[in-house]
Amino acid sequence: MIEPDRDKECGNATIQAPNALQAPNTLSQSDPLTQHSPRPVRLFISTGEVSGDLQGSLLVQALQRQATKRGLTLELLAMGGDRMEAAGAKLLARTSAIGSMGIFESLPFVLPTLQVQRQAKQYLQQYPPDLIVLIDYMGPNLAFCEYFPERFPDVPIVYYIAPQEWVWGDQWSWGVKLFRSDLVVKATQRILAIFPGEASYFQSKGGQVAWVGHPLLDRMQEALDRDRARLALGISADQLTIVLLPASRQQELKYLMPVMFAAAQQLQAKLPHVHFLIPLALTKYRARIEQAIQRYGLQATVLAEPQAASSDSAATSLTLQAIAAADLAITKSGTVNLEIALLNVPQVVMYKVNSVTGWILDRVLKFSVPFVSPPNLVEMKPIVPEFLQDQATPENLAQASLALLLDTDRRQAMLEGYQSMRLALGSVGVCDRAAEEILNLVAASDTAVKEEN
Structure with missing residues (x-):
C-alpha cells in the first residue's frame, strides 16, 4: 500500500x-x-x-x-x-x-x-x-x-x-x-x-x-436529470440558475475567472434574481474563488466534492448536479463542455492565455485552430459560441449568455446541435x-x- x-x-x-x-x-x-x-x-x-x-x-x-x-x-x-x-x-x-x-x-x-x-x-x-x-x-x-x-x-x-x-x-x-x-x-x-x-x-x-x-458516454449514463439535480441541490423549479466553470488549472484562476465573474456581475445587474453555482475542480481553489465572489458581489454558492472529488459516480458528482440543474453554463473550454452538452444545457465557452503567449502563438508561430471546445470539434461545426483571447470579454460573454437565456430559437438550435453531435460520439x-x-x-x-x- x-x-x-x-x-x-x-x-x-x-x-x-x-x-x-x-x-x-x-x-x-x-x-x-x-x-x-x-x-x-x-x-x-x-x-x-x-x-x-x-x-x-x-x-x-x-x-x-x-x-x-x-x-x-x-x-x-x-x-x-x-x-x-x-x-x-x-x-x-x-x-x-x-x-x-x-x-x-x-x-x-x-x-x-x-x-x-x-x-x-x-x-x-x-x-x-x-x-x-x-x-x-x-x-x-x-x-x-x-x-x-x-x-x-x-x-x-x-x-x-x-x-x-x-x-x-x-x-x-x-x-x-x-x-x-x-x-x-x-x-x-x-x-x-x-x-x-x-x-x-x-x-x-x-x-x-x-x-x-467517447468515454463520457459511459459516465453520463448515471448523471441526474434537471429535476432530480435541482432536488438534490435544494433549488426550486423556477429559480434562474447559471453554473460558472472557470478553472481546473491554476493559471485559469488568473486569466479566466476575472473575465467570467465580471460577465456574471453584468448578468446579475440585468437579472437580479439569478443565482450562480460554482463547482470546485480542486478544493485548493476555494479561498481564491470565494474572495472573488465577494469582490464581484455575486449571489453564488460554491460546491466542493467530498475528498477532493475522489468519487467517480456521475450520480453523486456535485459538478454534474450543478450543470444539470442550470439554465445556462458559462465555462472554460475543455472536457467539461462535452459533459454540459450531454446534459443538454446551453453554454458559452471562453479561454485566454497570457497575452505574450497569445501574441507568440498568433504572430510568430502562426498557430490557428478552427475550434477549441469538444462539442464543436466532433463534427467541426459551431454548435456553441467560443470567445478566445481578445474576444473573451465580459461584455461578449454576458451578451451571448443573455441571448441563450432569452431567445428560445437560439437555445433550441444549440440543443438540436447537441443531438447531432451525440450521434457522432459512438455508443x-x-x-x-x-x-x-x-x-x-x-x-x-x-x-x-x-x-x-
Missing part, C-alpha cells in the same frame, strides 16, 4: 517514494496470459490534470472488469490523481494538479514534471510493466513516447486520447513542425481514438488505430472496448515473446 506519510512534496505534485509501494509480483515474459495465469499483469498508466484523472479512473474500472472476465489479476501503476487511486490504481505520483496551457504558463510546471517522470522511470526500471497506457497529457506523454521505446523495446504502448494534432493539422513555423504525430505513430502499437476525426487523422499517418468512442460501452483493446494487446505481445523464445 501507499503510505501517505512517506510522500514527498514537489511544487504542485506529490511524488510517492518508491519504497512506499509494495514490490509487484514479477510477470515473466515467457508466461502466457491464460485465464489461469496466477501472476498479475502489470500496467503503467500515465496521465495528468483533472480531466486525465477522470478518464484514467474510468479506464481503470473497465480494465478491472474485463480482467475479471478473463480470470486475470492486474497490477495498475499510475501517474494520476484521487479518482484513479479510488478506482484501484497504485499511484507513483499525483499529477492531477500539474498542468497548464501556453508557453510561459508551463514554466512553473517544468521541474515538477521532470521530477515526477524521473520517479516513475526509476520505479519502472526496477519493476518493468507489461504494457504502457498514455492518456492525453500531451507534453509529459510525448516525452514518454521517446523514452519508453528505447528503455522497454518489447513493451507495447497504447495512446488513449492522443494529442489533438488532428485538430491543429500539420502546422509548421520557421521550418519546424509544431506537433509530433510522427512520434505518437512510431512509438505506439495502438492508438485508441475517442473522436472519428482523430481516428481518421492518425490512420492517415500510418497509426494502428481503433475508434472506441455506450466505450471504456470496456478500450480495456479489451489493451488486454488483447498484452496477450498478443506475450504470445509473440513466447514464440520467439
Whole structure:
C-alpha cells in the first residue's frame, strides 16, 4: 500500500517514494496470459490534470472488469490523481494538479514534471510493466513516447486520447513542425481514438488505430436529470440558475475567472434574481474563488466534492448536479463542455492565455485552430459560441449568455446541435472496448515473446 506519510512534496505534485509501494509480483515474459495465469499483469498508466484523472479512473474500472472476465489479476501503476487511486490504481505520483496551457504558463510546471517522470522511470526500471497506457497529457506523454521505446523495446504502448494534432493539422513555423504525430505513430502499437476525426487523422499517418468512442458516454449514463439535480441541490423549479466553470488549472484562476465573474456581475445587474453555482475542480481553489465572489458581489454558492472529488459516480458528482440543474453554463473550454452538452444545457465557452503567449502563438508561430471546445470539434461545426483571447470579454460573454437565456430559437438550435453531435460520439460501452483493446494487446505481445523464445 501507499503510505501517505512517506510522500514527498514537489511544487504542485506529490511524488510517492518508491519504497512506499509494495514490490509487484514479477510477470515473466515467457508466461502466457491464460485465464489461469496466477501472476498479475502489470500496467503503467500515465496521465495528468483533472480531466486525465477522470478518464484514467474510468479506464481503470473497465480494465478491472474485463480482467475479471478473463480470470486475470492486474497490477495498475499510475501517474494520476484521487479518482484513479479510488478506482484501484497504485499511484507513483499525483499529477492531477500539474498542468497548464501556453508557453510561459508551463514554466512553473517544468521541474515538477521532470521530477515526477524521473520517479516513475526509476520505479519502472526496477519493476518493468507489461504494457504502457498514455492518456492525453500531451507534453509529459510525448516525452514518454521517446523514452519508453528505447528503455522497454518489447513493451507495447497504447495512446488513449492522443494529442489533438488532428485538430491543429500539420502546422509548421520557421521550418519546424509544431506537433509530433510522427512520434505518437512510431512509438505506439495502438492508438485508441475517442473522436472519428482523430481516428481518421492518425490512420492517415500510418497509426494502428481503433475508434472506441467517447468515454463520457459511459459516465453520463448515471448523471441526474434537471429535476432530480435541482432536488438534490435544494433549488426550486423556477429559480434562474447559471453554473460558472472557470478553472481546473491554476493559471485559469488568473486569466479566466476575472473575465467570467465580471460577465456574471453584468448578468446579475440585468437579472437580479439569478443565482450562480460554482463547482470546485480542486478544493485548493476555494479561498481564491470565494474572495472573488465577494469582490464581484455575486449571489453564488460554491460546491466542493467530498475528498477532493475522489468519487467517480456521475450520480453523486456535485459538478454534474450543478450543470444539470442550470439554465445556462458559462465555462472554460475543455472536457467539461462535452459533459454540459450531454446534459443538454446551453453554454458559452471562453479561454485566454497570457497575452505574450497569445501574441507568440498568433504572430510568430502562426498557430490557428478552427475550434477549441469538444462539442464543436466532433463534427467541426459551431454548435456553441467560443470567445478566445481578445474576444473573451465580459461584455461578449454576458451578451451571448443573455441571448441563450432569452431567445428560445437560439437555445433550441444549440440543443438540436447537441443531438447531432451525440450521434457522432459512438455508443455506450466505450471504456470496456478500450480495456479489451489493451488486454488483447498484452496477450498478443506475450504470445509473440513466447514464440520467439
